[in-house]
Amino acid sequence: MxxxxxxxxxxxxxxxxxxxxxxxxxxxxxxxxxxxxxxxxxxxxxxxxxxxxxxxxxxxxxxxxxxxxxxxxxxxxxSPGAERPLKKEKDFISAIGKNVFVKTYEPIDGEKSFEGILLEYDGQTVKLEIKVKTRTKTVEIPFGKVASARLAVTFG
The missing domain is CATH 3.30.300.70 (RimP-like superfamily, N-terminal)
Known part of the structure; x- marks a missing residue:
């Protein structure tokens, strides 16, 4: 296919x-x-x-x-809609500073789904700032472990 x-x-x-x-x-x-x-x-x-x-x-x-x-x-x-998929390098670069949702092929720190602000993308790593209860945390996801990624719509 x-x-x-x-x-x-x-x-x-x-x-x-x-x-x-x-x-x-x-x-x-x-x-x-x-x-x-x-x-x-x-x-x-x-x-x-x-x-x-x-x-x-x-x-x-x-x-x-x-x-x-x-x-x-x-x-x-x-149109790809508000939750546009991130597939190409330029998609990730243009999404820096935006809220994104990333799924991984295998767990990272025990999780396979992450939603947060895309801080950086260098071609090798996707760096997100995610909320964990009342604080924020930075997560680095190796690009090879990304199963799918998209912009995430936020409300409020």
Whole structure:
């Protein structure tokens, strides 16, 4: 399945760049009996439905030409939303100072889920300031142990 996402990313990147947008993520997943190809696009001021539609139409034409997916699927193009995934180095760098949620492959200090302010990212380590009861604590997570990361919406 990663081959499909790689091919789609190669096809979508020039389309997205041409429109002044950013390709945040590509997912190819099976849900129930159906397959979904999802693209998440963004720009500084946010994306609108017309931009999602334009990307969808242009990418659909390229996918029809190349036909890299052997079975039926649903193509969805949308904004990554408020809880944008952090996947690339630039995602982590732009999230410094923001509240993030990180899951790890294995426990660090007995925990696998962390939410806090992203203090630093140096390509090797994700450093978070988390709240533990009434105080704050700094946690360093080796990047190789990060299973997933995203911005975390805070209320209040």
């Amino acid at each position: 990663s081959k499909v996402t790689e091919v789609v990313e190669q096809l979508a990147t020039p389309i997205v760049n041409d429109l002044g947008l950013e390709l945040v993520d590509v997912e190819y997943v099976k849900e129930g009996r159906d397959w979904f190809l999802r693209l998440y696009i963004d720009k500084e001021s946010g994306v609108d439905i017309e931009e999602c539609g334009t990307v969808s139409e242009r990418l659909s034409e390229k996918l029809d030409e190349l036909d890299p997916i052997p079975h039926n699927y649903f193509l969805e193009v949308s």
